[in-house]
Amino acid sequence: MTKKIILLLAIAGPFIAYFFYTRFLNLSKKKYPIKILSIISAILIIVSLGSLRFYDNYAPNLTKPNISLKPFDVISIQLNSLQRNNIPFKDAGIEQVWKFAHPNNKKITGPLEKFKKMIYSKSYQMLIEHENSEITILSEDVNRSVYKVYILSSDKKKYSYIWQIEKVEIEGEFKNCWMTTSVSSPEFLGEVI
Known part of the structure; x- marks a missing residue:
């Protein structure tokens, strides 16, 4: 407006x-x-x-972690954001994923600029602007959910990741919010014709 x-x-x-x-x-x-x-x-x-x-x-309008979001919502928000990474601004998708990184994860992967470099690395670059993703549940319990994520990259290659989301138990603004604790290295599954 x-x-x-x-x-x-x-x-x-x-x-x-x-x-x-x-x-x-x-x-x-x-x-x-x-x-x-x-x-x-x-x-x-x-x-x-x-x-x-x-x-x-x-004026970015990124979704912030909150207790109303379920683990599947969190992973969906992250994947959808990476799929359209540069909307509404450059690397908005990566910044959205960063917002949902668990505080313990941020200690290892942060700050944000270091995290961006990691996402652009060989292990995760196929997530950026990917064509399609599919999420399957491997396990769910009260404090942790693990998913297998299938990615069709923009160059028509298929990969899978193990994506782990946990409820934040430490005190602070994100207590009881679901956030990403780890994403595995990719497993290459082949090319799609």
């Missing part, structure tokens, strides 16, 4: 300002030709579009 308002102001702003300026000073419309206003408006549109390109970087 903010983007639309900024763009509308860039387009209409010079014309609105011109209208009030001429009315205020009782000037003839011939003194300030429409051509100059069009050029000013075009410049403002270009500047607005340029700034809007970076607007999403400061």
Whole structure:
């Protein structure tokens, strides 16, 4: 919504300002030709579009861990985010996965920039922009769920991972939230024709 308002102001702003300026000073419309206003408006549109390109970087709407999310929800959120990694901003999917990394996991894999490098490594890069994923339950109990995740990568290769999610038991804002504790190295299952 903010983007639309900024763009509308860039387009209409010079014309609105011109209208009030001429009315205020009782000037003839011939003194300030429409051509100059069009050029000013075009410049403002270009500047607005340029700034809007970076607007999403400061307004991400990432899902935060909460106790209402079940283990399957958590893994689905992470996989869907990695599938469209650069929407709404570069590496948004990886940042979403990071939000659901268990605090104990973050101690090993963090900070975020280190985590991003790990996801772009050979072991996990096939998760980024993957075509399809399938989740099967291996085990579930009160505090831990383990899944086998099948990934069809963007280059039509199939892999599987063991994905473990645990309930946070330590005190803090994520107590009783389900978060990822580990993801195995991939098992290559072959190419899909």
